[in-house]
Amino acid sequence: MSPRFKPGDAVTVRRAYPPGHLRTPHFIRGKAGMVERLCGNFPNPEELAYGRNGLPALPLYRVRFVQRQVWPDYAGAPGDTVDIEIYEHWLEPAAGETSHA
């Protein structure tokens, strides 16, 4: 799969709670961040966990989030960040970038 996003793109993590083996932490669902880098394509762990081959491989990104936007009462500096690896199917363009509703 060719990647949908590139470094610097504003993205939002889907706010979804499907059952199964997921590698998208709960605390980051629904949060907006910026693509830090594309890590390459990797088999889907949500499929691998159940003995399937996880293909086609999905683009995996490192997404950077501003801590104060992740935790409203975050006590550290305004520039503090958390970078998280997220597979492409969990990401959407940040609100305002597209008009599909």
Place this chain on the structure above:
Amino acid sequence: MHDDHPHSHDHRPDQDRPLSDHQLMEIAVRELLIEKRILTADDVRRAVEAMDARSPALGAQVVARAWTDPAFKARLLANGTAACEELGIAMGPTKLVVVESTPEVHNLIVCTLCSCYPRMLLGLPPDWYKSRAYRARAVREPRAVLSEFGTELADDVTVRVHDSTADMRYLVLPLRPPGTDGWSEERLAGLVTRDSMVGVSVPQAA
């Protein structure tokens, strides 16, 4: 402390509980692989021995080289896996991302979902790295966690936490301590601890 012992150490209780489902599954799969002659018991033992033999000394060697060789450092930051392989370190399938700490930025590694860790470079993770407390708090209040490890950062230093949730593994390239000009790579490597490569501490020359 136990008064009837001439030495002090924690006494762990014997593990007399029944095996967990996962332990039973591991034994069943291992015995099947051996029975079907896909692996031998000695292959399994060798793999465990090889993993136990890995230690943070490998990571320290990488850091010391990066501190003394700017071209290597550039390659390490661009492709951590390939740069470690240059030094003869077998990386297997590990995809390594190296994050550089500077006077302005401090990096901290965690795996909030489980305990992903750059074992090829640091060996087995310490117990605290796998604890729920570290995994939850390193993202939620990293400065408080750092402080508990004795690492106090100025407010104008940015803290970047890296959550190792998927296929990458992370190594912190710590800031080279002042007062180490002219030190050999070997002497520098002696300053680089496991904790400094996870980011809960910083190397010190004193």
